[in-house]
Amino acid sequence: MLVLYIAFAVSNAVPKISAQPTNELLTNASAILALSGDRAAQGIKISIKGVVTAAEPHWGGRFFIQDPSDGVFVENISDDQPSPGDILAIEGVSYPGGYAPIISHPHWMKIGEAPLPPAKPVEIEQLMSGAEDGQRVEISGIVRDARIADNLLNVDISSGGYRIPVYAPIPPGIDPSKLIGTKVDVKGTSATTFNAPLRHLISVDIYVPLVQDFVVAKSRATDPFNEPLTLVNNIAQYRAGRSISDRVHVKGVVIYQRNGEDLFIRDASGGLQIKSNEVLPLSKGDAVEAVGFPGFDNFLPVLEDAVFRKTSEPPVDVTPTNAPIAELLQGLHHSDLITIRGKLLDRLEERAVSPAGEPDLKTILVLQASNMVFSASAETTGPNLILKSIPIGGVVEVSGVCFLQSDENGNIKSFQVLLPASNSVRLITQPSWLTPQHLLITLAGAFLVIVVGTSWVIMVTRRNSALRHLIHERELNQKELQKAHDTLEWRVKERTEQLRFQITARKESEVQSKATLTERTRLAKELHDTIEQTMTGITLQLNTVSKLLQQDPIAAAHHLGLIRNMMRMSRVDLRRSIWDLRSRELEQFDLYKALSLGTNRIAANAGIRVDVESKGNVRPLPEIIEEMLLRIGQEAVTNTVKHAGATSIKIGLEFSDHNIALEIRDNGKGFTPENCPGPDDGHFGLLGMSERAKRLGGQITITSAPGNGTVIRVELPIIRAETSRIINEQTEKSIADSNSGGG
Numbered sequence: 001m002l003v004l005y006i007a008f009a010v011s012n013a014v015p016k017i018s019a020q021p022t023n024e025l026l027t028n029a030s031a032i033l034a035l036s037g038d039r040a041a042q043g044i045k046i047s048i049k050g051v052v053t054a055a056e057p058h059w060g061g062r063f064f065i066q067d068p069s070d071g072v073f074v075e076n077i078s079d080d081q082p083s084p085g086d087i088l089a090i091e092g093v094s095y096p097g098g099y100a101p102i103i104s105h106p107h108w109m110k111i112g113e114a115p116l117p118p119a120k121p122v123e124i125e126q127l128m129s130g131a132e133d134g135q136r137v138e139i140s141g142i143v144r145d146a147r148i149a150d151n152l153l154n155v156d157i158s159s160g161g162y163r164i165p166v167y168a169p170i171p172p173g174i175d176p177s178k179l180i181g182t183k184v185d186v187k188g189t190s191a192t193t194f195n196a197p198l199r200h201l202i203s204v205d206i207y208v209p210l211v212q213d214f215v216v217a218k219s220r221a222t223d224p225f226n227e228p229l230t231l232v233n234n235i236a237q238y239r240a241g242r243s244i245s246d247r248v249h250v251k252g253v254v255i256y257q258r259n260g261e262d263l264f265i266r267d268a269s270g271g272l273q274i275k276s277n278e279v280l281p282l283s284k285g286d287a288v289e290a291v292g293f294p295g296f297d298n299f300l301p302v303l304e305d306a307v308f309r310k311t312s313e314p315p316v317d318v319t320p321t322n323a324p325i326a327e328l329l330q331g332l333h334h335s336d337l338i339t340i341r342g343k344l345l346d347r348l349e350e351r352a353v354s355p356a357g358e359p360d361l362k363t364i365l366v367l368q369a370s371n372m373v374f375s376a377s378a379e380t381t382g383p384n385l386i387l388k389s390i391p392i393g394g395v396v397e398v399s400g401v402c403f404l405q406s407d408e409n410g411n412i413k414s415f416q417v418l419l420p421a422s423n424s425v426r427l428i429t430q431p432s433w434l435t436p437q438h439l440l441i442t443l444a445g446a447f448l449v450i451v452v453g454t455s456w457v458i459m460v461t462r463r464n465s466a467l468r469h470l471i472h473e474r475e476l477n478q479k480e481l482q483k484a485h486d487t488l489e490w491r492v493k494e495r496t497e498q499l500r501f502q503i504t505a506r507k508e509s510e511v512q513s514k515a516t517l518t519e520r521t522r523l524a525k526e527l528h529d530t531i532e533q534t535m536t537g538i539t540l541q542l543n544t545v546s547k548l549l550q551q552d553p554i555a556a557a558h559h560l561g562l563i564r565n566m567m568r569m570s571r572v573d574l575r576r577s578i579w580d581l582r583s584r585e586l587e588q589f590d591l592y593k594a595l596s597l598g599t600n601r602i603a604a605n606a607g608i609r610v611d612v613e614s615k616g617n618v619r620p621l622p623e624i625i626e627e628m629l630l631r632i633g634q635e636a637v638t639n640t641v642k643h644a645g646a647t648s649i650k651i652g653l654e655f656s657d658h659n660i661a662l663e664i665r666d667n668g669k670g671f672t673p674e675n676c677p678g679p680d681d682g683h684f685g686l687l688g689m690s691e692r693a694k695r696l697g698g699q700i701t702i703t704s705a706p707g708n709g710t711v712i713r714v715e716l717p718i719i720r721a722e723t724s725r726i727i728n729e730q731t732e733k734s735i736a737d738s739n740s741g742g743g
Contacts, residue, residue: 026094029134030069032101035094037199040101043093048072048103051114052086053136054189054207056167058150064134064189064207065090065103066117071134071189073102084209087112098196100133116209119187124160130201132190137206139164140185140217142245144293144305145277146176153214156305157184158244158293168208180305181247183218224249224291225309233269235294236301247291248303250274251311254286255318255337256401256420258379263308264335264401264418265290266318271336271401273297276306284420285315299406300334320399325370329412334404340417341397341428342367342374344390349383363387365425367396376400378419386423393431399424516624534570538563591626592618595651598630599637606641609648616655621718628696629653629662629714632689636664636712639685644668644710662714670704689714 026032026046035044048067055063061078064071065088075095082088088108095104119138127137141157141164148154148170155166155176166186188208194201208214227249235248250272252265262275265288274290282288292306323338346366363384365376376398378384390396400417407413419425541563548556596612603610621629633651640646646668654661676686686702689712693700698716 028069029065029067029072032072032094032103033070033134035101037096037101040094040096043095043104046090046092046094046103049087049089049111051117052082052084052088053116054191054209055081055084056152056207057081064191066134066136066189071136073097073100073134073191074106074108075102075104076106076108082108082110085113085116086110087114096199099130099192099194099199099201119213124162124164127164127190128162128204130192130204133192133204135190136187137190138185138187139206140183143179143182143184146179148176155179155184155214157186165203165205166208166214167205168214169211171211171214177307178220179216180307181220181224181245182216183245185215185217187213218245220245225289227291231269232265232267232272235272235303236296248294249289249291250303251287251289253316253318254282254284254288256284256418257282263288264337266336270332271334272301272303273335273403274303274306274308276308278307280308280310282310283315285318287311287313287316298404299408299410300331300404302335323402325372328402328404328415329372331404331406331410331412333402336402337400338402338417339397339399340369340374340402341395342369343395344392345373347387347390347392365390365396365398367398374415374417376417376419376425378421378424387425390425390427391431394427395429397426397428531570531574534566538566538570541566590618591621591629592653594626594630595633595653598634599649599651602634602637603641603649608641608646610637610651611648612651612653614653614655618653618655621660625660625696625716625718628692628716629660632692632700632712632714633662633664635685635689640664640666640668640710644670646709658717660716660718664712665709667709670706670708670710672706673702673704 024044026035026044026048028048029050032040032046032048048065050065050067050071053064053066053071059081061076061081063074063076063082065074066072074090074092075097087110089111090103090106090108092103092106095102117136119136120132121138122132124139124141126132127139139157139159141159143155144158144163145156146153151170153168153170153174153176155168157164157166166188168186168188186206186208188206191205191207192201193203193205224247227247229251230248232250232252235250250265250267252267252272255264255266255271257263259281260277260279262273263282264271264273266272274292276290276292288308288310290303290306290308292303295302295304318337320337320339321333323333323336323340325340327333328340344365345368348364348366350362350364351360360381361383362377362379365387367374367376378387398417398419400419402415402417404415405413541559545556545559545563548559592612592614596610599610599612637649637651640649644666646666648667650665652661652663652665654663690700693714693716696716698714701713702710703713704710
């Protein structure tokens with residue numbers, strides 16, 4: 001049998017690899033299996049060495065290979081196929097496969113031979129999970145079926161409630177029928193069967209490469225047909241010393257057979273369904289013996305994987321048993337030949353595709369007995385004229401095999417009757433007068449009465465049409481009035497919201513105007529307290545120098561040093577004051593472009609690359625916020641150029657609904673913030689940035705360490721863009737009025 005794994009490989013003989021440029025190389029099977037489906041589809045390069053563990057002749061060159069890490073399938077579409085035990089060096093690319101990742105487009109070379117890797121004992125649940133796909137594994141189980149096909153020994157073994165197909169070389173002189181019921185130890189390669197479009201696991205098969213890897217651990221003690229007979233009603237009952245490898249020996253007479261699928265027998269205790277794929281035509285009443293494994297179907301006993309043989313006893317007449325509904329609901333008469341009566345409710349036909357000569361038409365009768373609805377079905381090769389002739393509504397008596405359906409609590413949910421022949425149905429009572437035809441005539445008369453009554457109602461209705469028309473017009477007028485009222489209420493609400501918005505904008509504009517006046521006052525004070533006083537000090541120092549220049553040059557040089565320091569401090573103060581004015585960049589560009597232009601201009605002479613990027617909903621901000629952020633960014637870049645020794649600076653703007661964040665990150669030498677020089681040492685950069693942020697209710701965070709660069713992050717609250725536009729317009733008007741008034 002060709003497993004679905006190989007069938008999928010054949011259907012995708014030339015897989016399409018969406019290869020992408022990559023230098024990645026996988027060198028072991030475990031790394032290949034760890035790939036996701038999308039990653040495996042990228043065609044990652046593979047180079048591994050391993051031992052071939054499975055390579056069947058009908059696989060078209062494909063094989064499994066295993067290295068010390070794991071086992072993997074190789075999509076080798078070629079007439080040249082290695083053998084189990086060959087050591088191969090394989091070059092290929094990854095591919096998702098139908099279940100697990102595989103090696104595709106391989107180029108392999110045999111470099112030696114070696115014993116197969118040791119098989120790993122695994123729990124049956126682990127094996128059936130599909131996790132051991134491609135691995136050499138070892139399991140034990142009971143043989144439930146054995147046959148020879150495709151030059152292989154095909155064995156179904158049962159273990160832990162699972163049924164596992166095993167394919168092994170044919171041992172010399174083997175009789176497959178004598179393997180059934182034996183316990184075997186199997187070593188082979190696990191191969192999954194799967195739904196390829198969905199990549200879903202269906203089941204697991206095992207391929208045994210060597211005869212010695214298939215070992216009969218416990219042979220069958222005796223011929224099961226020589227074991228004592230068991231009553232069919234006792235196969236699911238307790239028996240001391242029972243083993244899962246024990247088969248049950250039963251005997252009875254045939255009551256129904258579906259050749260190659262199952263047969264039903266009866267003995268003195270009841271009936272039993274025997275599932276068997278043997279093809280041996282039997283007749284009703286033939287005596288047979290069967291051996292098989294007890295099992296359950298719909299929570300009811302059944303004999304599975306059975307073999308049977310006809311005895312030499314003459315056929316007997318089999319009569320059906322009368323089965324009341326109450327007994328059926330108690331679980332009695334399952335798989336037995338019964339007779340039951342019911343009223344025919346419906347009749348259905350189902351057609352199936354079957355080999356020539358096999359039944360391909362199923363006629364289903366839906367019956368009701370007491371308050372229970374059940375079905376009776378018969379399979380024929382053509383239309384069943386007898387069953388089609390039974391009128392709907394008639395009471396019939398059916399004779400056939402009862403097939404109960406139970407739940408896990410033993411409660412009978414439903415049942416059906418399998419009819420061995422068309423004459424198994426007998427009409428007892430014709431349907432009552434109230435047939436569908438008679439019902440149709442009755443409905444026609446009732447319809448006529450309804451028409452007459454409706455005509456009378458229409459005549460009465462016309463008398464009230466005028467009144468209803470007036471009522472309708474009044475309702476329309478009332479709806480129009482209500483609509484007008486709702487429109488007025490909506491407009492009042494809308495206007496109220498507009499007024500509230502305008503009032504809020506006006507208040508915010510007043511705050512902005514006050515902030516502008518405050519900034520002008522602060523700038524005037526700053527110019528007076530810094531530059532003017534510094535110039536006064538410089539003048540005094542120059543007078544002193546002029547007096548001491550001839551008498552004491554050393555003292556004069558000292559005062560000249562003081563003058564240089566004062567000039568440098570004055571330049572710092574002047575630059576800060578100038579930067580506090582509206583920048584040309586912001587007059588020409590938005591904040592993003594102004595930052596990019598201003599910072600690159602500062603860093604260009606130092607050979608430092610500045611990258612600016614933005615995130616979120618980029619939009620205009622209030623003028624004072626844009627000005628503050630620009631100055632902080634320029635000050636930070638200036639400090640980096642002077643002190644950090646960096647090669648690159650990254651500036652990020654992050655817009656959110658209520659906040660704006662500016663982050664400046666460099667790769668310079670860094671510093672310890674606690675030990676950073678401050679105003680006492682003549683350094684005002686960090687202090688100035690902090691004061692600017694706090695002035696607008698924001699915060700600044702400085703993160704740095706020696707050798708790790710520096711990150712400065714500023715976060716400021718912002719107002720809505722709509723309000724910002726109104727504030728800017730009103731602020732400009734207030735400043736203009738103020739300038740004209742103070743001229």
